[in-house]
Amino acid sequence: MPAKPAKDRLIAAAFELFEERGYDQTTVDDITERAGVGRTTFFRTFRSKEDVIFPDHEVLLSAISARLDGSTEQTALVAVTEAARLVLRRYVAEGELALARYRLTRSVAALRDREIAGTQQYQHLFRRFLHRWMGGGQDAALRAELMANAVVTAHNHVLRRWLRGQTREPEAEFDAAMADTVGLFTAPAARSGEHSVVVFQTTKDLDSVLPGLRRLLGETP
Structure with missing residues (x-):
């Protein structure tokens, strides 16, 4: 089975970590490590951690x-x-x-x-x-x-x-x-029979x- 695209892996990793650790406690490095991609790939895909939520x-x-x-x-x-x-x-x-x-x-x-x-x-x-x-x-x-x-x-x-x-x-x-x-x-304004x-x-x-x-x-x- 082919690997999921990097974007999908980043989204899945981010939401898993947000659920496990909380949003504020999760860093971009945490997300890229879990997804198995580099920081460069992350920032080519999303502008910020917040953008992962609304892709x-x-x-x-x-x-x-x-x-x-x-x-x-x-x-x-x-x-x-x-x-x-x-x-x-x-x-x-x-x-x-x-x-x-x-x-x-x-x-x-x-x-x-x-x-x-x-x-x-x-x-x-x-x-x-x-x-x-x-x-x-x-x-x-x-x-x-x-x-x-x-x-x-x-x-x-x-x-x-x-x-x-x-x-x-x-x-x-x-x-x-x-x-x-x-x-x-x-x-329209109600009229009888209409x-x-x-x-x-x-x-x-x-x-x-x-x-x-x-x-x-x-x-x-």
């Missing part, structure tokens, strides 16, 4: 930006949902690594601050995109800011539930949360998604 942040930001920019005026809200889904799927795909990161960011203030700064970058992308979609100008600025905040909050709510082991169906919950969030900003339609995409089967939608609509099972 693909810039890649994910680029993917979100590309998904938003690839939409049309008619598909803008679908693009917002799918762009936020990219983040959720990345965390879920990481599995235990995401759980270890969650434990670290809860216990190390510097990492928590870094995570918050990253969240603000995602929020900025959504705000800028939504402001443009809403027509720009001062009148749309507050609405775009509020909707961007709501999108990130809905995503983070579902992600935290998954990280805490409170849900085994994060994508189904995400679909329901985003439908609710988008509906808050797109539903209905709003929110469209979203999901890989889940319909039976797994319907219960969450019915709860949002106030329908009993």
Whole structure:
């Protein structure tokens, strides 16, 4: 079996040591020794020990930006949902690594601050995109800011539930949360006999998604 790439070995070694010794007590030399690589390799791969915790942040930001920019005026809200889904799927795909990161960011203030700064970058992308979609100008600025905040909050709510082991169906919950969030900003003032339609995409089967939608609509099972 071929050896793992140096980046993967460094990440695995770092998280093992963070769990064993603590973040502050682990040095770059400790990580490179455990991974079996030199300091030069480490600093060609990461700028600092902190960067090992969030290795693909810039890649994910680029993917979100590309998904938003690839939409049309008619598909803008679908693009917002799918762009936020990219983040959720990345965390879920990481599995235990995401759980270890969650434990670290809860216990190390510097990492928590870094995570918050990253969240603000995602929020900025959504705000800028939504402001443009809403027509720009001062009148749309507050609405775009509020909707961007709501999108990130809905995503983070579902992600935290998954990280805490409170849900085994994060994508189904995400679909329901985003439908609710988008509906808050797109539903016209209620008038008798009128209905709003929110469209979203999901890989889940319909039976797994319907219960969450019915709860949002106030329908009993």
